[in-house]
Amino acid sequence: MDSRLYLIILNLLIVCNDIQSFEDLTSRKSRKLSCMYVDMRNKTLLGYNDIMKQKAFLVLSSRKQLSKEYFDSEGITFILKDSPVNTMKFLKEHTLDLVCEVNPYFTDNTQIIWPGIHVIENMEEAWFVSRFKHPNDKFQFTLFFTHISQKSLEEQDGSQLQAFPNAEIRYVLPVFMLSTQTPHVQTRLQEDALLNCDFSIDHHADVNIVWKLLKKGGQEMKLLTYKGSEKSVVYHVKGIAMYVDEVPKGSASLVVKNVDLEKEGLYTCSVSVNSLFGDQVIHLEVVEPPIVNLNVKSLLLTEGQEQKLVCEASKYYPLDVNIEWLREGRDQTLLPTVLKNVLYSSHKHNNDGTYSLSSFFIFTASQLDNGAVLTCRVEHMSLKHPIRKSVKVRVEESPSYQEFFLGGARVSQSTTEIGVKKKECCHAENKTPRLDFEEKKETEETRSYSSFNWKTRELGSLKVKISCVL
Structure with a gap:
């Protein structure tokens, strides 16, 4: 199948899935995901980074009122509010299977300006990034979300926050998601491989895309660069393709053509919008059956x-x-x-x-x-x-033997008679004759001669074995 046609079919499936997910969004029950909150910005007295870990829960719900079971006093509860960034296509069936980690997101004092978002004043942790991975490599995605401003919080059901004074609750809004449905791609030699990389943003925006390859030996190389403001792509190597007209539809997928062993490795799809930078790592592996x-x-x-x-x-x-x-x-x-x-x-x-x-x-x-x-x-x-x-x-079974005794004769004088006997033995069976000769003297001393390699000598008796073999 042509790689471009395959990409179109994949995008159609994703669109259909999004439509179904939107229908699920209005009727679904609330979902709670267990995650781990990891903050690596804390520093010890000696100046080293101290990694802080604690339980975290992501609650996906369109309900304004949530029951007590969705809140936990031992961890942070992030309530994801409805957004054009639709995560339900990944989460509607795989909630319990996912590996999830949440981190605070910061950009070294660079302010993140996002349409319609008013960052809560004096709050250091205003932006977060959460990474999800299916254990069987069905998909993985990265989700960026931010606190809803205090004004927006008041527009929500504020009594809900007061009902759970011991729980750390944060209402957040998903704004940007980067995903792949091909975390691990296996392909045969000389075939084309599609590396899926999709993005979703809560508003129309130009994105920048970079693809890189880390080879088995540790060599890293840049494959292509796409500038959203110019709607142009620059290829740094041959044998790859990204369809520019699919980018506005949310596709940054890459086609690796005519795969050989030099194209094996870890491919990184990086997509940036404003000051948010997301990436997905895809393992391309050549597998050839014996x-x-x-x-x-x-x-x-x-x-x-x-x-x-x-x-x-x-x-x-x-x-x-x-x-x-x-x-x-x-x-x-x-x-x-x-x-x-x-x-x-x-x-x-x-x-x-x-x-x-x-x-x-x-x-x-x-x-x-x-x-x-x-x-x-x-x-x-x-x-x-x-x-x-x-x-x-x-x-x-081993061949049977017919025995003949030629008493008191010279072997050289008996070859004609032996030839007649072996012909009689094997002609009817269409087999090849084999002769074995065993010499016996009066002293019972025995010497054997195979085939026709014997010497002319006087014998007391000569025992001839004729066998017929294939």
Whole structure:
């Protein structure tokens, strides 16, 4: 699918979700999120930063009256008032799953001027930033909110504050949100990857956008810069795209084209408006599944015969892969057993950055193996389920022998007769003859000669074994 079309579809889904979320906003019950409030601005007597942590709760509600259960005397309660910045598309179903942290937001004495916001006088903590993360990497977002001014507080139901004198309650208004629905992106080599980055502001405003990449080795590089006042984008590298006409719709998403291993790493989408700076970090990872092959398709062996079995997993990435051999009996009533004494080759590093690995062992045929199934099982992080390649074993009994005795003859004079006998033995079965000669003397001393490698000599008797083999 074309990356631009995919982006349009994703934005349509988000818009539909926003519409549903707006409907939920008017009818929903209040929601309470457990968070952690962390302030790193406190300093000790020695001048070091002292991190202050305490419980915090975010209450999302359109109600003017809240019951006692939404307030806690042991922590700070932030009541998020209704805003054009719609957080419900993330929070309506995942309230209990989220990891949440709230921090005071400051800009080194730079005043934040925001339309329609009157900062409470003499209040140091007027702005806050809260970061939310789904534990299964479904999404993550950053939310900026500010105190509602004292005048606005009086317009709310002021009796509610007096009803809970021991609770620290702050009414806040969300003004800016930056989110991604692709915190962790896995892609195959040579494919395009969409890194989702969306923003929402409570009023129309020009934004500035910067994308950066931190590679595995620690090298950081700037990818692009977008200036909202000029509606223009400057690309610092090739092979990426951001659609400028989607920015006014709240999309700062990036398309990474033709992904290779050099494009792996942590991508940071930074969006700034006025004096608020938000960012989202997205992990782009190349994952290539292995190609698995066996060196044999079938096994037909004679009892005692040996065969080398090789299982090769090739063209996979990243490095870690697990290969094991299993044996399953012909009755298939017992669980497969893992074979021991299996050897492995060293990892082969291919030109495209992928890896290959072989696992092998010497199989000695036995009648107990007749009908058994040997399976190579390969596990890799790119696979939802292991890859299995199997071969069924057929084992024939050792060949039977026909015996002939040539008494008192020279071997050299008996080759014709032996040739006739071996032809009679094997012609009907379309098999190859094999001859074994055993010499017996009166002293019972025995010496053996294989095939036709014998010497001419007088013998007391000659025992000839003719076997027919494939």
